[in-house]
Amino acid sequence: MNIDMIRAAADRLDGHARRTPLLSSPFLDEIAGRRVLVKPECLQHTGSFKFRGGYSALSALDADTRARGVIAYSSGNHAQGVALAAAQHGVPAVIIMPADAPQLKIANTRALGAEVVLYDRANGENREEIGEALAAERGLTLIRPYDEPQVIAGQGTTGLEIARDANDMGIEGADVLVCCGGGGLTSGVALALEADAPTLRVRPVEPAGYDDVARSLASGGIERNEQQAGGLCDAILTPEPGQITFPIMARLCGPGVVVTEEEAQRAMAAAFTRLKIVLEPGGAVSLAAALYHGDQIAGDTVFAITSGGNVDPAIFQTAIATFGDGS
Amino acid sequence: MNIDMIRAAADRLDGHARRTPLLSSPFLDEIAGRRVLVKPECLQHTGSFKFRGGYSALSALDADTRARGVIAYSSGNHAQGVALAAAQHGVPAVIIMPADAPQLKIANTRALGAEVVLYDRANGENREEIGEALAAERGLTLIRPYDEPQVIAGQGTTGLEIARDANDMGIEGADVLVCCGGGGLTSGVALALEADAPTLRVRPVEPAGYDDVARSLASGGIERNEQQAGGLCDAILTPEPGQITFPIMARLCGPGVVVTEEEAQRAMAAAFTRLKIVLEPGGAVSLAAALYHGDQIAGDTVFAITSGGNVDPAIFQTAIATFGDGS
Secondary structure, three states: OOHHHHHHHHHHHOOOOOOOOOEOOHHHHHHHOOEEEEEEHHHOHHHEOHHHHHHHHHHHOOHHHHHHOEEEEOOOHHHHHHHHHHHHHOOOEEEEEEOOOOHHHHHHHHHOOOEEEEEOOOOOOOHHHHHHHHHHHHOOEEOOOOOOHHHHHHHHHHHHHHHHHHHHHOOOOOEEEEEOOOOHHHHHHHHHHHHHOOOOEEEEEEEOOOOHHHHHHHHOOOOOOOOOOOOOOHHHOOOOOOOOHHHHHHHHOOOOEEEOHHHHHHHHHHHHHHHOEOOOHHHHHHHHHHHHOHHHOOOOEEEEEEOEOOOOHHHHHHHHHHHOOOO | OOHHHHHHHHHHHOOOOOOOOOEOOHHHHHHHOOEEEEEEHHHOHHHEOHHHHHHHHHHHOOHHHHHHOEEEEOOOHHHHHHHHHHHHHOOOEEEEEEOOOOHHHHHHHHHOOOEEEEEOOOOOOOHHHHHHHHHHHHOOEEOOOOOOHHHHHHHHHHHHHHHHHHHHHOOOOOEEEEEOOOOHHHHHHHHHHHHHOOOOEEEEEEEOOOOHHHHHHHHOOOOOOOOOOOOOOHHHOOOOOOOOHHHHHHHHOOOOEEEOHHHHHHHHHHHHHHHOEOOOHHHHHHHHHHHHOHHHOOOOEEEEEEOEOOOOHHHHHHHHHHHOOOO
């Protein structure tokens, strides 16, 4: 896993992934007490940065392997990213999803051209067994959501873009806040910044109760979450940091920042009111850290990668109804 | 009013206005029956394209005139655009607003550094009289919302960006749908496209009941709306096309498209679900035309400039609660 893989991924993604802009608002700067530059990956294809990793992984396969198709386990953003990337390559994608996933997500993944295979988690069906049988039968390649070098390389292209913008703007010494689940985006961005903007420092951000990366960085070894599911920030809830991603984060990242679910909702409302973008709770924790935990952040400018916007209308409505004045 | 003024405005706005990207979604393409490319001016500074015109007008003044300050009448997007542009130039801005305007809009305009002067429209106070007295006393320059060449020039920079993207993508013969009030954005974009992408054609889009531009284009003379206020699309409700903007629109635009308020709300929900952007009703009518009036549109690709996102949370909640599946 190295910077050359990220640069190669950027070449493959050129003209396919969207180069997201930087957004800002004087109102957010005032809350944060410093300039806040938001990298809105919710505007990426399929509504999250996951398309970068999915496209990178698909495009890195040799043509014969790719032609047989790919498989992924996901009920969320990774599913859609892989499905669209496969469709754009004209190859089959099988996505294993729980039968009780939201109907809209299942419909969306199918509409992006994927074959959705449902499993019944309540009755103990094992998604790995189902997936392995299908993969063996059809010669499908598994695309892991984060512990996979070409996926990390794709997510890292976000960091190349931030480095270029920071250098153009003459920004040094800033923290880069990243919504962190398994660490694919976090480690990829950290590697990109190490190469192209080494005075910038990545800070992983997690919701309280699911702060495995913050605790792992503090202890120096991989720590697990006690809870595995149920939080509002479902997109970034993973049991523990990845085997590939954690050593990169341990070497390059500053301390983790932990925010509450209420702070994530307030950040969603602030992004609605001040930036006119739609964030899901797990995609808003970075902005929440910038706005409400400034005492833990260094520098006159902070970057926040808001990583996704695939949120149920009811959850979004609650956030803006409760905190809709953006203060 | 000519293309050279738009190019000069683009030079002045360089590094100040945001160059908005083009967004798209296969789901929107499917609804529309063609490729839909959305130019999200809701992501512009202050949440609408109005910042372009405000900054253009401020920056075009000679330094002595500008130093005395500017004045505008607006309860909405033009107020915020002028206020921020004046603050960035370090000169005073006076905004005349109705005393019963939403408190948040008044607070926002003040927070952007403007002096807000309230008038009581219920008791018959005349905003022009108040404004003219203040302007004479302090030597303020009036910045009109649309019938002002340097404002049109600023809005036209949106068209230069679309022309460049269309030419880069090899797109010819497409309609460009523009949310239309007084015609500042519509006429500016039409002039820019005439020069830089002459096979593209601007189509003004208005809400039913406020279709003065569509009727004026059809009759060849300026037609007024019977209703003057009260619609959901408040940002684009004007009594009639401008004296400067109408001849430009009459020469360059295709027929107007009229959408219902319900279609505007459905487009807001579709933009929420598929593009992860926040639109106000008046900023969504162009997308509504693309999605629901495809029979009136030419070409395999259509552009829609979604012009603003300054929407009350309650109105946004209603739209996504009612039409939140984005279909």
